[in-house]
Amino acid sequence: GQCSACGNLICGECMPRVRAAVGGDRCPICREPRAASDEEHVLRLQRLIHERSPGRHTHVAQCTLASMYGRGDGLERNDAEAARLYKLAAEGGVAAAQHNLGNRYAHGRGVDQDDVEAVRWYGAAAEQGYAMAQYNLGLCYKNGKGVDQDDVEAVRWYRAAAAQGDASAQFNLGVCYRNGTGVEQD
DSSP states (O other): OBOTTTOOBOOTTTHHHHHHHHTSSBOTTTOOBOOSSHHHHHHHHHHHHHTSOOOHHHHHHHHHHHHHHHHTSSSOOOHHHHHHHHHHHHHTTOHHHHHHHHHHHHHTSSSOOOHHHHHHHHHHHHHTTOHHHHHHHHHHHHHTSSSOOOHHHHHHHHHHHHHTTOHHHHHHHHHHHHHTSSSOOO
8 A cells, every 4th residue: 555645655465564553544654644535635646746756656646546537536537637647657667557557548548449558558567467457468369359369368368367366367267168268178
């Protein structure tokens, strides 16, 4: 998680211990309380992005703010601004942003629909081990969207996502085994 007040990142596995040590929903570094509202959260993220020198907080904050624009949480929904912020965060290497930008290209939300760009961004996130991107990349290969249709590659990406517990990938992988597409029938 990321503190929206100071921008520091806290490991998800450590978060429960840290919260217990500092008492509730306060940042263990700056001791600021969690944002009280979506509007306050937006303001804090905007300050992190625009008023501080760039650092490791910047791209994660861009990704979080992009998702808030995409849902309309604390501000008016704006798909173009969400896509712009996702692109900045994706270029900064944030796997979640790469996956979400891929989704935006796949569905034409805030950007022109472009299956090749969707595959590009899904691939970047998939290579970092992001399970949802691995699954979506498998779908692209299965359906020949943005890439040449390739059942073997689809199975490769389904298998990677399935190994992380992605239920949709597990199901699709099972169908591939049942039908013998991309693998020997089993």
